[in-house]
Amino acid sequence: MSTPLPPADFPPDETFWTATAEGRLLLPRCESCATVIWYPRPFCPRCGGRDVTWFPASGEATVYSYTVVRKARGEYRDLTPYVVAYVELAEGPRILTNIVGCDPSEVIIGQPVTLVFDAPKEGAAARLYRFRPLPAHDDANP
Numbered sequence: 081m082s083t084p085l086p087p088a089d090f091p092p093d094e095t096f097w098t099a100t101a102e103g104r105l106l107l108p109r110c111e112s113c114a115t116v117i118w119y120p121r122p123f124c125p126r127c128g129g130r131d132v133t134w135f136p137a138s139g140e141a142t143v144y145s146y147t148v149v150r151k152a153r154g155e156y157r158d159l160t161p162y163v164v165a166y167v168e169l170a171e172g173p174r175i176l177t178n179i180v181g182c183d184p185s186e187v188i189i190g191q192p193v194t195l196v197f198d199a200p201k202e203g204a205a206a207r208l209y210r211f212r213p214l215p216a217h218d219d220a221n222p
């Protein structure tokens with residue numbers, strides 16, 4: 081799914097976006113109370129702590145909620161239908177993203193999904209993160 085990238089100065093900061101360019105999704109964690117913070121910010125919304133460090137997300141998540149966009153404008157028009165979703169990361173936060181790599185009619189709330197990145201764009205300092213469904217569990221061949 082190729083969409084416009086955020087502007088170079090888009091929050092949270094260069095650390096976050098540079099990691100996406102390398103195919104990594106970093107999450108901020110409060111070193112005082114261990115809260116995983118989303119949306120990323122330089123302080124903890126739970127305890128007010130300012131000792132925040134980055135760690136790599138596992139990439140495991142489940143679909144928390146979603147909608148299928150069937151009409152869009154501008155650069156998004158040719159991408160329809162596409163799925164806008166909140167996924168709940170294994171680390172806790174629910175993040176806004178897209179579900180890709182499947183027919184939109186196949187998306188189900190509670191479905192396990194995994195992190196994927198858009199192909200790099202020439203000269204871009206960031207890549208956008210999406211999630212795709214994991215293959216269905218096959219009870220006959222665990």
Ligand SMILES: [Zn+2]
Binds near residue numbers: 111112124125127129
């Ligand atoms: Zn905290």
